[in-house]
Amino acid sequence: MTVLPISFYPDPILSRICDPIEVFDESVKEMSADLIESLCAYGGLGLAAPQCGIAKQMFVCQIGKIDIMTFINPVLEREMGDELTTQEGCLSIPGVTGRIKRNDRILIKAQDITGAPFSISLINTDAIAFQHELDHLHGRTMFEVMDRVQKLGKRNSYIKKVKKWKASQKKTK
Ligand SMILES: [Zn+2]
Numbered sequence: 358m359t360v361l362p363i364s365f366y367p368d369p370i371l372s373r374i375c376d377p378i379e380v381f382d383e384s385v386k387e388m389s390a391d392l393i394e395s396l397c398a399y400g401g402l403g404l405a406a407p408q409c410g411i412a413k414q415m416f417v418c419q420i421g422k423i424d425i426m427t428f429i430n431p432v433l434e435r436e437m438g439d440e441l442t443t444q445e446g447c448l449s450i451p452g453v454t455g456r457i458k459r460n461d462r463i464l465i466k467a468q469d470i471t472g473a474p475f476s477i478s479l480i481n482t483d484a485i486a487f488q489h490e491l492d493h494l495h496g497r498t499m500f501e502v503m504d505r506v507q508k509l510g511k512r513n514s515y516i517k518k519v520k521k522w523k524a525s526q527k528k529t530k
Pocket of ligand 1 (some may be wrong): 449493
């Protein structure tokens, strides 16, 4: 198992629509194990393959506060609860949190690492984390799902910070 490096915003991989996984071979199991290892190393509720430079429809997510589950080719089947606004963070956008509105009770469909389909309902933090990771597979980060006003302010100050950091890296070389 390997801890994979994180792709940071505005890396173009984070805007890509990821490819579905069609062949469930050893490489799929390895990718899942690496993502779990990486999520444990970095901390956080979930980690999607594109955040580690892999444009495939897979993410791992902490469910029920203990288990880390792997979701392959996941689909949001039904929203069954109420809209809830919470503060979210993202390993690909360090130092930024955003208020995001999502449904707090959902029914989802996905495949496991053997390709077997499953369907479960998720509530509260689990539902929110699932939707955050699902966005990554469709090329959307928190910035794309925040409301406009929040997005402009937060993204501009984040981009400024990245530029400053890059400039300081050049100076020290
Ligand atoms: Zn994220």
